[in-house]
Amino acid sequence: WEPVVGLEIHAQISSNSKLFSGSQVQFAAPPNSLVSFFDASLPGTLPVLNRRCVEAAVMTGLALNCSINKKSLFDRKHYFYADLPAGYQITQQRVPIAVNGSLSYSLCVDNKMSQMVTKTVRIKQIQLEQDSGKSLHDDTRSQTLVDLNRAGVGLMEVVMEPDMCCGEEAAAAVRELQLILQTLGSSQAVMAEGQLRVDANVSVHHPGEPYGVRTEVKNINSIRFLAKAVDYEIQRQIEELESGGTILNETRAFDAKLGCTVPMRDKEGKQDYRFMPEPNLPPLILYDAKSLPANMNHQQVVNIDLIHERLPDLPSVKRAKLVERYGILPEHSFTLLNEDGLTEFFENVVKQTQMKPKKVIGWILNDLLSYLKQHSLTVKESPVSSFLLADLLNLLEKKEISSTAAKHVLAELWKGERKTPLEIVKEKKLELIQDQKELEQICQAVIDGQENEVMAIKAGNLKVLNKLIGLVQRETRGRSNPVVVKQLLEKKLSQ
Amino acid sequence: MRALRLGRWLRAGGLPVPVPPARAVLTAPGASPAPVPPRPTWQRGEPRPPPQQKVTVEVLDHLEHLALVDFRDAEGVERLQKAIQFADQLRDVNTDGVEPMDSVLEDRCLYLRDDDVTEGNCTNELLKNAREKVEEYFVAPPGNIPLPKLEERETFLQSS
Numbered sequence: 019w020e021p022v023v024g025l026e027i028h029a030q031i032s033s034n035s036k037l038f039s040g041s042q043v044q045f046a047a048p049p050n051s052l053v054s055f056f057d058a059s060l061p062g063t064l065p066v067l068n069r070r071c072v073e074a075a076v077m078t079g080l081a082l083n084c085s086i087n088k089k090s091l092f093d094r095k096h097y098f099y100a101d102l103p104a105g106y107q108i109t110q111q112r113v114p115i116a117v118n119g120s121l122s123y124s125l126c127v128d129n130k131m132s133q134m135v136t137k138t139v140r141i142k143q144i145q146l147e148q149d150s151g152k153s154l155h156d157d158t159r160s161q162t163l164v165d166l167n168r169a170g171v172g173l174m175e176v177v178m179e180p181d182m183c184c185g186e187e188a189a190a191a192v193r194e195l196q197l198i199l200q201t202l203g204s205s206q207a208v209m210a211e212g213q214l215r216v217d218a219n220v221s222v223h224h225p226g227e228p229y230g231v232r233t234e235v236k237n238i239n240s241i242r243f244l245a246k247a248v249d250y251e252i253q254r255q256i257e258e259l260e261s262g263g264t265i266l267n268e269t270r271a272f273d274a275k276l277g278c279t280v281p282m283r284d285k286e287g288k289q290d291y292r293f294m295p296e297p298n299l300p301p302l303i304l305y306d307a308k309s310l311p312a313n314m315n316h317q318q319v320v321n322i323d324l325i326h327e328r329l330p331d332l333p334s335v336k337r338a339k340l341v342e343r344y345g346i347l348p349e350h351s352f353t354l355l356n357e358d359g360l361t362e363f364f365e366n367v368v369k370q371t372q373m374k375p376k377k378v379i380g381w382i383l384n385d386l387l388s389y390l391k392q393h394s395l396t397v398k399e400s401p402v403s404s405f406l407l408a409d410l411l412n413l414l415e416k417k418e419i420s421s422t423a424a425k426h427v428l429a430e431l432w433k434g435e436r437k438t439p440l441e442i443v444k445e446k447k448l449e450l451i452q453d454q455k456e457l458e459q460i461c462q463a464v465i466d467g468q469e470n471e472v473m474a475i476k477a478g479n480l481k482v483l484n485k486l487i488g489l490v491q492r493e494t495r496g497r498s499n500p501v502v503v504k505q506l507l508e509k510k511l512s513q
Numbered sequence: 514m515r516a517l518r519l520g521r522w523l524r525a526g527g528l529p530v531p532v533p534p535a536r537a538v539l540t541a542p543g544a545s546p547a548p549v550p551p552r553p554t555w556q557r558g559e560p561r562p563p564p565q566q567k568v569t570v571e572v573l574d575h576l577e578h579l580a581l582v583d584f585r586d587a588e589g590v591e592r593l594q595k596a597i598q599f600a601d602q603l604r605d606v607n608t609d610g611v612e613p614m615d616s617v618l619e620d621r622c623l624y625l626r627d628d629d630v631t632e633g634n635c636t637n638e639l640l641k642n643a644r645e646k647v648e649e650y651f652v653a654p655p656g657n658i659p660l661p662k663l664e665e666r667e668t669f670l671q672s673s
Contacts, residue, residue, distance in 0.1 A: 033628050040631030049649040050639055054632035058639050070628035091615070098581070100653030155655060163650035166639075290579055295615035300623045318625055 021222045021252040022229060023188050024180030027195065028173045029205040030149065030213040031074045037148055037172035038065030038108065045211050049165040057170040059104035064298050069320065071172035072115070074204035075146050076304065076325050078174055079116025081198050081332055082141050086322050088304050090115045092146075092296040097289060100164050101151035109175075111293050114145035115302065121178070122334065123194035124352065125186060134348055139191050140179040149173050168212075174205065180219065180229075184252070185245030192216055192241055197333040197355060209240050216244055220251040222259065230255070230265060235279050237271040247272040251279050336361070344368065344375035353383055359397035360387070363404050370408035373415045381411060385428055401434035410439040420499060422491075423448040451497050460498070461506045464489045475511055483507060568594055 033043055041054040056063035079086050091113045094106040119141035127133040151169035153162045176195065182188050196214060199207040207214040221232035235251050238244045250272075255265050270279040305311070307323040331339070337351035340361065346354075354361045364382050368375045386407065390400060410431070414424045423443070430442045443449055451457055464486055465472055474482045483504065490503045573584060573593075584590050636649055645652040 035626075035628055035630050035632075040626070040629065041633035042630040048636070050636045050651070051649075052633045053635070053639055055635075055639075056632075058642075060642075066626045067623060068628055069625035072625065100651075153653070154650070157655065160655050161647075162653040162655050163647055164653050165650055290575075292579065297616055297618075300616065300618040300621040302623050317627070318622065320625070 019222050019256050020225050021183050021220065021255075022180045022232070023182040023184065023248055023252075024219040024232075025176075025178040025182070025188060025192065026217045026219070027176040027178070027192065028149075028215040028217075029078075029176065029195075029199055029207055031071050031172035031174060032203060032205050032213075033068060033070045033074065033172060035068055035070075036170040037068055037071050037146065039063075039170055040066075041170070043171050044167075045213075047167055049163075050167065052167040053169065057103075057166055065108060065296075067299065067302070068172065069317075071146060072302065072304070072320050073325060074172070074202075075115045075144060075174050076320060076322055077202045077329065078176070078199065078204045079119065079144050080322070080326050080329060081202055082116075082119035082121055082144070082176070084116035084119030084141060084144060086116050086304060087113055088306075088309070088322075089113065090302045090304075092299045092302070093293050094296050096292045096294075099150065099153075100162050101153045101166070101169065103151070103166065103169065107148050107150065108296050108299075109147035110145035112295075114143040115304075116144040117142070119144070121191060121195060121198075123187075123190045124348075125190050126349075134352070137187060137190075139181040139187075142177040142179050144177075145175050147173050147175055180221075185248035188216075188218060188248050189241045189245040192244060193356075194333065196241075201330055201333055201336075203330075218244065218248050218251070220248060220255065221265070222252060222255045230259075231267050233265060233267065233279075234269045235272055236269060236282065237273075239274065243272060243274055246277055247279060250277060254279065344379070346375060346379045350379050350383060353387070357387065357397055363397050363400070366404035367408045367411065370405060371411045371415065373411045378411060381407065385425070389432060402428070402431045406431055406439065413439055413443065417450060417499060419443055419448055419450055420497070423450070423497065447497070449497060450499050451494055457494075457498060457502065458506055458510075460490055460493050461503065461510060464493065465507070465510055472511065483511075568597065 030043075031037070035041060036043055036054075036057065039054040039056040041057055042052045044052060054063075056065065076086055090110055092108055093111040095109050095111065096106040098105060120138050121141055122136055122138050124134045124136050127135055149168050149171040151164055151166040153164055155162050178191065182191060192214075196207040196209075199205040199214070205213055209215075216238050218235045218238065219232045220235060221230040223230040233251060233255070235247050238247050251270070258265060266281075269282045271282045272279050304320050304322055306321060310319065310321060333355055337348065337355055340346060340351040340354060341348055354364055360382070363386075364375075364379065367382065368378055371378065386400070386402065389395075390397065407428075410424060410427055413419050413427075414421060419427070426446065426448060427439050427442045430437070430446070431439065437445070468486060468489065471482045471485055475486075486507055487500055487503050490498055490507070491500065568590065573590065577583060584593065640646050640649065640651070643651050
């Protein structure tokens with residue numbers, strides 16, 4: 019069975035005001051307080067296009083390698099729903115603002131992050147459209163409460179071709195798109211706040227045969243759930259077809275609690291949206307350096323070339339730069355970019371320590387990140403600052419403490435008691451023993467007490483040496499440098 | 514506002530006030546302008562051939578669903594038939610090689626607004642339009658109540 023997954027993603031544009039009106043865009047405001055007469059679709063109101071939304075869409079189109087249509091058109095998509103007061107949504111169905119792009123994303127081949135594969139998904143188009151309001155269903159009183167604060171907010175709909183084949187690919191593609199949007203600033207793309215909404219189109223077929231009937235899966239609220247929903251739906255369709263059933267071309271909702279998809283109540287049969295050109299809006303014309311007319315008001319011009327010049331480094335470029343500059347592995351760069359603020363933290367530590375970045379990254383990803391995850395903290399909330407960690411790593415670099423001792427110190431630092439690493443080292447007496455004679459005495463004592471092991475080593479079994487080193491470490495309570503101990507033991511044993 | 518000011522300026526002697534062009538008066542002077550005639554007052558020259566297909570019940574039902582209209586009776590359906598015939602006259606025009614025009618605004622500039630917050634904060638005014646409200650929310654029926662299927666509806670189409 020070959021599953022086929024396509025995605026329709028709606029990203030809320032990060033702007034002060036809405037797409038066609040001057041009311042504010044804000045999450046969680048008193049109901050119906052951010053609504054203008056146009057948003058409420060009162061008669062006599064007209065749409066006026068927000069320049070910032072156009073620029074956001076062009077930026078996104080350029081970042082996704084799309085061709086930007088210098089002339090794009092607006093249309094009306096009609097359907098009845100309480101949260102769509104006009105009875106239609108203004109969108110771009112015939113000629114959208116950007117078409118034919120691509121998005122590259124990476125997947126781990128196995129779950130260990132040791133090998134990454136790059137895949138590409140084609141972007142069919144990006145279009146500007148209006149968001150609808152919010153409906154709160156009150157089933158007990160058999161009514162729906164409607165809040166129009168979100169009605170009219172600008173959305174970029176990114177339509178991806180069905181180039182993906184499983185939940186993991188879909189999740190990775192969306193994650194990469196999310197990072198790109200956040201880097202560009204065109205959308206904050208926080209799924210939990212509804213700024214990024216994903217609908218998945220899923221079908222299965224046998225290789226070589228035509229595509230199967232597809233279903234649309236909605237109500238997916240996080241990237242994790244996206245992977246689950248897609249995989250569940252693929253499985254459901256396979257089971258249904260294998261038991262002789264058929265797949266209906268329907269819309270299903272993902273139930274996060276049950277982990278399954280269920281048919282949606284309101285979508286009966288195929289909708290006829292009666293698309294028609296939006297009569298109140300002329301075509302949207304974009305310019306580039308060549309086509310820029312001489313005497314036009316700058317405020318009225320959107321210059322594609324200018325936007326292109328001002329594009330920031332995309333995530334893939336940032337990762338490549340990190341790998342090149344610090345000599346870390348590509349998988350590491352992924353983890354750094356994936357965690358909000360982690361790259362900055364890492365770079366700050368590197369600046370303040372003599373330890374090589376390749377070693378620092380281990381402390382960042384293994385120790386710092388796992389601690390943060392265990393306690394559900396973000397990098398910004400870390401009780402250990404980059405300054406403290408750099409301080410600790412310096413002590414380690416200067417060989418004043420062993421790495422085991424460093425881990426102890428870090429555990430102390432997590433408590434956030436505002437002690438410096440040096441203070442903790444002194445307090446807990448974790449310094450490495452620098453006195454050569456003391457070390458020699460301890461080594462000699464261990465050798466004297468382990469006759470069998472000594473004989474085994476002299477007979478050629480060198481692995482037993484590690485046991486002796488371990489005993490010395492225990493004796494010194496972790497305050498000996500294993501490399502030095504090994505040298506001393508070897509010297510003594512060869513005498 | 515601008516038009517009023519212009520008028521005032523003109524009357525103040527800025528320029529001679531333009532005289533509105535003479536209009537043909539169809540009714541007696543003093544009477545209100547002619548109302549919309551109750552029946553078409555002219556028809557196209559040659560009688561058109563009858564349309565190939567009559568509008569089917571399925572199509573009518575589909576239209577009733579989509580646009581939430583009710584064709585009521587035979588006259589309503591006949592009016593629809595005539596409207597389709599009327600619109601079909603457009604097919605007589607040869608449009609080969611001509612770009613479709615979808616808006617008379619097509620050569621106008623689309624005005625781009627700055628991204629400033631200039632509207633909103635009129636919850637009370639908006640809610641004045643609502644028949645029912647709950648704590649500043651509009652109240653609507655639960656979801657879309659689907660129009661019953663043709664068999665279950667009591668409309669003219671049922672009996673046609």
